[in-house]
Amino acid sequence: MAPVIPGFGYQRVPVGDGVSLNVAVAGSGSPIVLLHGFPQTHLMWRHVAADLAAGHTVICPDLRGYGASDKPAESGPGTYSKRTMAADVIALARALGHERFALAGHDRGALVAFRAGLDHPEAITHLACLDVLPTVDMWEVLRGAGAAVGFHLYLMAQPPGLPEQMIAAAPDVFFGHFLDLWAGDRGRSPPTCARPTCRPAGRRSPRSWPTTAPRPGSTSSTTWPTARPAPGCGCRSPCCSRTGAPPSATTPPRCGAPGPRTCGT
Numbered sequence: 001m002a003p004v005i006p007g008f009g010y011q012r013v014p015v016g017d018g019v020s021l022n023v024a025v026a027g028s029g030s031p032i033v034l035l036h037g038f039p040q041t042h043l044m045w046r047h048v049a050a051d052l053a054a055g056h057t058v059i060c061p062d063l064r065g066y067g068a069s070d071k072p073a074e075s076g077p078g079t080y081s082k083r084t085m086a087a088d089v090i091a092l093a094r095a096l097g098h099e100r101f102a103l104a105g106h107d108r109g110a111l112v113a114f115r116a117g118l119d120h121p122e123a124i125t126h127l128a129c130l131d132v133l134p135t136v137d138m139w140e141v142l143r144g145a146g147a148a149v150g151f152h153l154y155l156m157a158q159p160p161g162l163p164e165q166m167i168a169a170a171p172d173v174f175f176g177h178f179l180d181l182w183a184g185d186r187g188r189s190p191p192t193c194a195r196p197t198c199r200p201a202g203r204r205s206p207r208s209w210p211t212t213a214p215r216p217g218s219t220s221s222t223t224w225p226t227a228r229p230a231p232g233c234g235c236r237s238p239c240c241s242r243t244g245a246p247p248s249a250t251t252p253p254r255c256g257a258p259g260p261r262t263c264g265t
Contacts, residue, residue: 022068027053037107041067
């Protein structure tokens with residue numbers, strides 16, 4: 001049996017173009033939609049969602065291409081773009097009877113939430129974007145040793161077919177690597193949450209280049225705020241917020257790096 005959030009009801013909701021999303025709903029009161037990141041599903045919100053349901057209608061979908069939601073074959077850059085996923089969220093909320101709602105997203109879900117705020121400001125009452133770097137700045141800082149943490153972005157930006165074959169050869173290892181790495185402890189991730197992103201053989205995974213950066217030779221339609229490392233910090237990550245921390249040649253230049261100079265988490 002697939003893992004669920006206790007106390008939440010589940011349904012599949014059509015959002016257009018033949019795509020349906022798997023969504024968990026519970027609670028009553030003002031609505032809030034929670035969007036997961038990579039490589040998670042809606043289950044990443046299981047504790048927060050249960051608490052919020054005490055005073056809100058909580059809606060937790062799997063984004064298209066993830067979990068139990070539909071995974072349409074890619075027909076072009078728009079199939080898995082943030083704009084398309086944002087439109088999914090708006091259609092989902094309206095199908096559930098909510099014209100206006102609060103929206104919170106983590107990682108990739110945060111970028112979808114940000115796009116929804118730009119494209120559909122009339123529908124969003126509150127917006128929270130958690131734990132994500134502005135896309136343009138992210139590609140500027142991913143270089144050298146610091147780019148190792150984002151190797152999957154470069155892998156999935158390769159021509160269609162190659163990433164799918166490589167990931168499908170060991171999906172548990174691929175997705176489990178990120179969950180363990182970001183949990184800070186190998187093997188810490190619960191088994192029920194470590195493998196929900198894996199897809200049946202033959203299904204297309206969401207491509208990364210249209211959802212994380214403009215394709216080479218194109219221009220971005222999004223203007224992102226710019227953040228820079230705090231003075232005195234050796235971290236090259238734009239998310240760094242520490243001050244007075246000395247540079248360290250042994251600490252990888254990335255957000256959340258372990259050691260005495262840990263930058264903004």
